[in-house]
Amino acid sequence: MSESKGTFERIYDVVRQIPRGQVASYGQVAALAGNKRWARVVGYALHANPDPDGIPCYRVVTKEGGVSKAFAFGGENEQIRLLEADGIKVVDGKVDMKKYGWEIPEL
DNA sequence: CAGTTGACGGCCC
DNA sequence: GGGGCCGCCAACT
Numbered sequence: 001m002s003e004s005k006g007t008f009e010r011i012y013d014v015v016r017q018i019p020r021g022q023v024a025s026y027g028q029v030a031a032l033a034g035n036k037r038w039a040r041v042v043g044y045a046l047h048a049n050p051d052p053d054g055i056p057c058y059r060v061v062t063k064e065g066g067v068s069k070a071f072a073f074g075g076e077n078e079q080i081r082l083l084e085a086d087g088i089k090v091v092d093g094k095v096d097m098k099k100y101g102w103e104i105p106e107l
Numbered sequence: 108c109a110g111t112t113g114a115c116g117g118c119c120c
Numbered sequence: 121g122g123g124g125c126c127g128c129c130a131a132c133t
Contacts, residue, residue, distance in 0.1 A: 006130095007129080007130060007131090008130085008131085025115090025116090026114075026115050026116080027115070027116060027117095030115085030116095030129095035128085035129075036116080036128090037115095037116085037127085037128040037129060038115095038128080038129060038130080039115040039116055039128080039129090040112095040113060040114090040115050040116085040127095040128065040129065040130080041113090041115095041128085041129050041130050041131080042114080042115075043113060043114035043115060044112090044113055044114075044129090044130070044131060044132090045114090045130090045131090046114055047113075047114055048131085049114090057114075060114075061114095062114085062115070062116085063115080063116065063117090067114090068114040068115095069114085
């Protein structure tokens with residue numbers, strides 16, 4: 001509770017809360033992490049991805065639902081594969097945010 | 108310590 | 121409708 005978590009861990013915590021079968025955009029994660037302007041920071045944090053096993057960075061897409069090409073954990077094709085494994089349909093390398101877009105619980 | 112970069116977002120032309 | 125530029129914050133060198 002000391003909020004000693006750094007900005008990165010904070011972002012990881014949000015991504016980790018993304019339910020299976022849904023996706024969240026960088027701005028979405030950034031907003032839940034604390035600030036929407038962290039969109040770039042989110043990208044940086046996910047790139048660090050210290051725990052790809054607990055941090056489904058592949059569930060994080062751009063606001064357009066497109067997967068990032070700079071993906072380094074296997075390639076875009078791999079991310080799409082993982083998304084479909086979650087029941088998310090990927091079209092043209094993009095997902096239907098209006099259908100799979102993660103609804104913020106905004107507790 | 109300061110400068111540059113970066114898995115983005117939003118607005119302008 | 122598509123493409124390009126600027127702006128935001130934090131981390132990295």
